[in-house]
Amino acid sequence: MFARLSLLLHIAAKHLLMRQRQTLVAVSGVAVGVGFFLAVSAMMIGSQTDFVKTLIDAAPHIIISDELRSPPPQPGLRAYGSKGAVELHGYKVRSEVRGIKDWQQILREIDAMPGAIGSPSLSGAVTLRLGGRDEAMAVIGIDPTIESRVSTISDKLRSGRLIDLERIQGGVIIGEDQAQRLGLGMGDIVAATSARGGTRSLRIVGLFKKGQQLGSGSGYMLLREAQSLLARPFVINRIGIKLADPYAAEDVAKGLEARHGYKAESWQERSADFLGLLLTRNVIMYSVVSAILLVASFGIYTAVSNSVADKRRDIAILRSMGFSEGDLQLVFVVEGLALALAGIVAGWLLGFLLMSVLGSLEFSIQGEVRRLPLDRSTRQYLIAATASLIAGVIAAWLPARKASRVDPVDILRGAV
Amino acid sequence: MTAPPLLAAEKLSRTLPGDPPVILVDEADLKIEPGKFTAIVGPSGCGKSSLLYLLGLIDRPTGGRLLLQGQDVTPLSGDARAQIRLERFGFVFQFHFLLPEFNALENVMMPIRRLARLTLPQAEARARELLGFMGLEDKALKSPDKLSGGERQRVAIARALANDPPLVLGDEPTGNLDSVNSARVVDLFRRLAHEQDRAVVCVTHDPGIAELADVRVSMLDGRVSEVRQQG
Numbered sequence: 040m041f042a043r044l045s046l047l048l049h050i051a052a053k054h055l056l057m058r059q060r061q062t063l064v065a066v067s068g069v070a071v072g073v074g075f076f077l078a079v080s081a082m083m084i085g086s087q088t089d090f091v092k093t094l095i096d097a098a099p100h101i102i103i104s105d106e107l108r109s110p111p112p113q114p115g116l117r118a119y120g121s122k123g124a125v126e127l128h129g130y131k132v133r134s135e136v137r138g139i140k141d142w143q144q145i146l147r148e149i150d151a152m153p154g155a156i157g158s159p160s161l162s163g164a165v166t167l168r169l170g171g172r173d174e175a176m177a178v179i180g181i182d183p184t185i186e187s188r189v190s191t192i193s194d195k196l197r198s199g200r201l202i203d204l205e206r207i208q209g210g211v212i213i214g215e216d217q218a219q220r221l222g223l224g225m226g227d228i229v230a231a232t233s234a235r236g237g238t239r240s241l242r243i244v245g246l247f248k249k250g251q252q253l254g255s256g257s258g259y260m261l262l263r264e265a266q267s268l269l270a271r272p273f274v275i276n277r278i279g280i281k282l283a284d285p286y287a288a289e290d291v292a293k294g295l296e297a298r299h300g301y302k303a304e305s306w307q308e309r310s311a312d313f314l315g316l317l318l319t320r321n322v323i324m325y326s327v328v329s330a331i332l333l334v335a336s337f338g339i340y341t342a343v344s345n346s347v348a349d350k351r352r353d354i355a356i357l358r359s360m361g362f363s364e365g366d367l368q369l370v371f372v373v374e375g376l377a378l379a380l381a382g383i384v385a386g387w388l389l390g391f392l393l394m395s396v397l398g399s400l401e402f403s404i405q406g407e408v409r410r411l412p413l414d415r416s417t418r419q420y421l422i423a424a425t426a427s428l429i430a431g432v433i434a435a436w437l438p439a440r441k442a443s444r445v446d447p448v449d450i451l452r453g454a455v
Numbered sequence: 456m457t458a459p460p461l462l463a464a465e466k467l468s469r470t471l472p473g474d475p476p477v478i479l480v481d482e483a484d485l486k487i488e489p490g491k492f493t494a495i496v497g498p499s500g501c502g503k504s505s506l507l508y509l510l511g512l513i514d515r516p517t518g519g520r521l522l523l524q525g526q527d528v529t530p531l532s533g534d535a536r537a538q539i540r541l542e543r544f545g546f547v548f549q550f551h552f553l554l555p556e557f558n559a560l561e562n563v564m565m566p567i568r569r570l571a572r573l574t575l576p577q578a579e580a581r582a583r584e585l586l587g588f589m590g591l592e593d594k595a596l597k598s599p600d601k602l603s604g605g606e607r608q609r610v611a612i613a614r615a616l617a618n619d620p621p622l623v624l625g626d627e628p629t630g631n632l633d634s635v636n637s638a639r640v641v642d643l644f645r646r647l648a649h650e651q652d653r654a655v656v657c658v659t660h661d662p663g664i665a666e667l668a669d670v671r672v673s674m675l676d677g678r679v680s681e682v683r684q685q686g
Contacts, residue, residue, distance in 0.1 A: 042571035053556035356552040359513050360566050360614075361541025363534045448514045451548060451626070452504065 047366060050357075051373040054346050062378065065342035069382020069427055070389055072335030076328040076423045077390025078397060083324045084414035087317055094310045096191045099158065099279030100288040102309075103295060105139045106302045138274035145278060145299055152291070154283025158182065158189040161262060161276055163269040165231045167213075167241075169221050176213065176258045178231070180265020180275075189281040192247075192259070198225055199245025204261045212245035213258040235270045329426065335382065336430035343375045344438040347445075354442055355450035364443035371442045375435020376428070383424045390423070459525035461621060461654045462487040462510060468518035469505050479505040481677035482519060489621060492648040492655045494668035502677040503658045504626055510656060511544055511624045512536045541570055545615030549627040552611060553599040559586065559610045560595040566617040585613040589643075605636030612643060623647055625657040629664065641667055 055062045113132060139145065142159055149157035161180040166173050183201040187193050193201050197215055204210045211231075213223075223229055223243055232238045241260070266272050282288055288305035296303040307314060347354070354367055394413055402409050464485040471477040480502045487493060487510070495503045508514035509521065512528065520529050528539065540546075545566075553562045563582035567573055573581060586595050589609040599607055608628065615623055625644065629637035641664050648655045648669070657664065665671050666685075673681040 040571075042568060042575075046565075046568045046571075050554075050556075053554075057556050352552070353554050356548075356554070357565075358537070359511070359540065359546045359548075360569070361537050361539075361544070361618075362569060363537040365534070366537075366569070448508050451508070451513070 043366070044369075047370050048373055051370050051377060054350065054370075055374055055377060058342075058346065058349075061342045061345060065338040065378045066381045066385060068335045068338030069379055069431065070385035072331045073383055073386020073423045073427055074389030074393055075331055076426075077386070077419055078393035079328050079331075080324065080419050080422075081390075081394050081413045081415060082397065082411060083320065084416075084419070085412035087320070088414060089412035090313075091317070094313060095285045095306050098306065098309070099189050100282045100285050101280040101292045101295070101303055101305050103139065103145065103278040103280070103299075103301050103303045105137055105276040107300060108296075108302055138271065138276050139278065139301055141299075142275050142278060145295070145301075148295075148298075149278070149280055152282070155291075156185065156188050156281045158185040158279045158281075159262065159275040159277070160186070160279065161265050161269065161271065161274060163233060163265070163271070163276075165233045165258075165268065167217075167221060167258075168230045168232060169223065172221060174217060174221055174256075176217065176231070176256055178211075178233075178258050178260055178265050178268065179277075180260050180262035180269075182262050186259075186279070189279045195247050197246045197248045201245070201259070203244040204259065207242055207244050209239060209241050209264065210244035211241040211258045211260050212247065213243060214247045214256065215249045217256060217258075218243065218246055231268060233269050237268055237270050239264075239268050332423070332426050332430055335427065336379075336434040339375045339378050339382075339431045340434040340437065342378060343371050343435045344441075346374060347371055347438045347442040350442070351445055351450055354445045355447035358445070358447040359451065367445075368436075368439045368443040371439035372432060372435050375431050375439070378435075379428050379431025382431070383427055386423065386427070387420055390420070459522065460486040461489050461524060463522040464506075464510065464519065465522065466519035467506070467509055467516050467521060469502075469509055469514060470517045478677050480509060480516075483509075483674075483677075483679045485510075485672060485679060485682070487622065487654045487656055488670075489654045490648055490652045491669040492645050492667070493657065493670040493672060494665045495656065495658045495672045495674060496660065496662070496665045497674035497680075499660065501674040503674050505677075506674065506679075507624055507626055507656065507658045511546060512540055513546075541566060542618055543620050543622060545617070545620040545623045547608070547612050547615050547623070547625040547628040549630040553607055553614075555599055558596050558598050559591065559602065559613075562599070562610060563614045563617055566614060570618050582613070582617065585616055586610070588616075589613045605632055605639065608632060608636065608640060609643075612640070616647070621653055623653055623655045625655070625659075627658055627660070629659065629661060637661070637664075 113130060146157045146159060149155050158181065162177055165176055165178045167176050183204050187201050196212070199212060201212070204212065218224065221229065225243055225246065227243050228240050229243065230238055231241050260268070262275070266274060280291075282291060285306065289307045292303040292305040292308070357367060394415055397411050398413050400411060402411070464483050466482040466484060467480060468478070468482050469480040471479060483506055495506060497503050505514065509516050516529060520527050522528070523539065528536065531539070553559075554565065557565070560579065560582050563585055564578050567578040567581055568575070583592065583595060586592055589612060591606060591609055591613070594602060594606060594610075599610070602610065608631070612628075623644070628644075629640050632640065644655050644657060645667060647653045657668070659665060669685060671683045671685055672679060673683070
């Protein structure tokens with residue numbers, strides 16, 4: 040078996056070496072296909088990873104809020120049910136106390152998960168008032184040490200530090216835009232009134248950068264102080280959770296929601312529209328790069344096809360000598376396989392070079408120097424190789440089948 | 456009871472489909488015996504080459520049977536027929552049909568390596584021995600296009616003998632050679648039959664060769680018209 044295979048390989052190798060130009064063209068076709076597949080997918084996957092990372096980091100991986108997906112059944116309905124002959128209308132709706140009950144227990148549960156951190160916070164609406172000017176603001180009470188481990192808000196600060204909230208009584212961090220609208224700067228004092236009427240003086244201890252989601256209308260305070268400003272002592276209405284594995288967020292969120300009833304929103308759910316967009320993008324990318332690989336395999340088809348056409352006489356003589364149809368089919372499939380393999384290796388090299396060039400390009404976006412995010416994982420190399428190998432074998436197999444069907448009698452008779 | 460002949464054709468026919476169908480070989484009866492040089496003669500188009508391809512298991516008959524040492528090989532699969540050709544038949548054609556990418560030695564080694572009963576060094580030794588028998592020991596590493604017509608044909612004969620086949624089939628093997636080389640090939644064929652006890656079957660239109668054969672088979676219009684034992 041091995042001797043037979045090595046003989047067929049020998050014949051295939053001779054065929055390819057005798058037709059160097061054809062061989063070179065077919066190999067370069069595959070090489071260009073594989074190379075560009077690698078370069079394009081590196082850019083697409085790289086930018087996607089970059090984008091998803093931004094999505095993940097924009098907010099905690101899971102946010103538990105005091106909302107419920109559907110309102111709880113009213114006590115009256117619970118007592119009498121809806122199946123009976125009685126239908127209830129106009130009953131008094133019981134008003135629920137907002138906020139997450141037993142949040143300490145939820146937090147304990149989260150902290151028990153390896154690598155997970157939960158940060159409780161309370162948010163509510165206040166009005167900032169300065170010199171007859173009113174600005175609505177969503178105040179978010181946090182524990183700065185915990186929150187800084189859960190979210191990336193520290194990175195978004197233009198000036199000040201998150202920890203300053205603990206050091207300065209009534210400290211608040213607001214967006215640069217809002218501060219500008221109110222004419223406020225670092226260290227200035229502003230009056231804040233909550234919906235329930237409580238008023239306090241707040242001191243600006245930090246500013247968020249412009250153009251951030253937080254920038255325009257959110258202000259961060261110490262949790263304690265926010266609870267007192269909003270007149271909701273000991274209440275929290277939001278838990279932000281950071282997980283060791285962001286991709287587990289969806290399952291963890293489902294579990295939490297099932298156990299505690301509060302709406303737990305994962306980053307995937309929050310960014311479902313973006314993720315859908317990425318899916319479309321991936322479909323487009325893979326169809327384009329697959330087309331590149333497919334076109335490359337046409338080169339193999341042509342090369343093997345020509346080889347078969349050229350070697351009809353040799354095929355006939357080998358058949359008369361006692362080579363089987365399978366032998367000849369194998370010779371030409373091996374030729375295609377060899378072309379594909381050579382093309383893949385050359386393509387890997389080309390792709391590597393292309394990525395190096397792309398990776399060295401520098402772009403300036405809003406004053407920041409950036410490089411293209413590239414995904415250089417070996418997985419892409421393997422995908423490109425597997426796909427071209429399969430395409431190459433199919434492309435070679437079609438003409439090889441024709442080779443095995445050559446009737447030696449026709450050739451031998453025709454030559455006489 | 457005598458042993459069955461090496462090869463026996465019983466009412467062997469080959470018809471090309473068409474309207475009307477073309478009859479290439481019409482119910483040929485023939486026995487091929489070892490140790491004999493058989494020549495098939497006849498005017499061109501009489502079906503002698505077609506008969507040879509049927510006898511050599513290159514073509515399939517449309518009627519009749521072909522017995523190889525008493526075994527009916529007509530219904531065998533393509534692969535089984537290829538194996539028989541590899542092990543027991545050797546072909547020599549009018550044109551040398553050497554593989555142009557391989558040198559003389561590699562061409563002769565081709566069937567030996569395909570059969571894979573010898574190791575590579577053994578196969579090479581066997582091929583060199585055959586080339587020596589053909590008087591070509593110094594041409595072993597030459598590529599076919601560097602050889603003369605007579606030399607090529609002798610390499611082709613060496614290749615036909617590579618797996619030591621009991622049956623050697625020639626299709627106008629001297630058709631492209633001058634008289635000196637032609638005589639040499641015919642002499643070789645006679646030696647293969649008489650000294651090595653092989654069955655040699657040769658299609659030829661050269662009456663000189665037919666004279667030297669032990670058995671002369673004449674064909675006309677696809678039929679075997681006469682089988683004459685000579686000498």
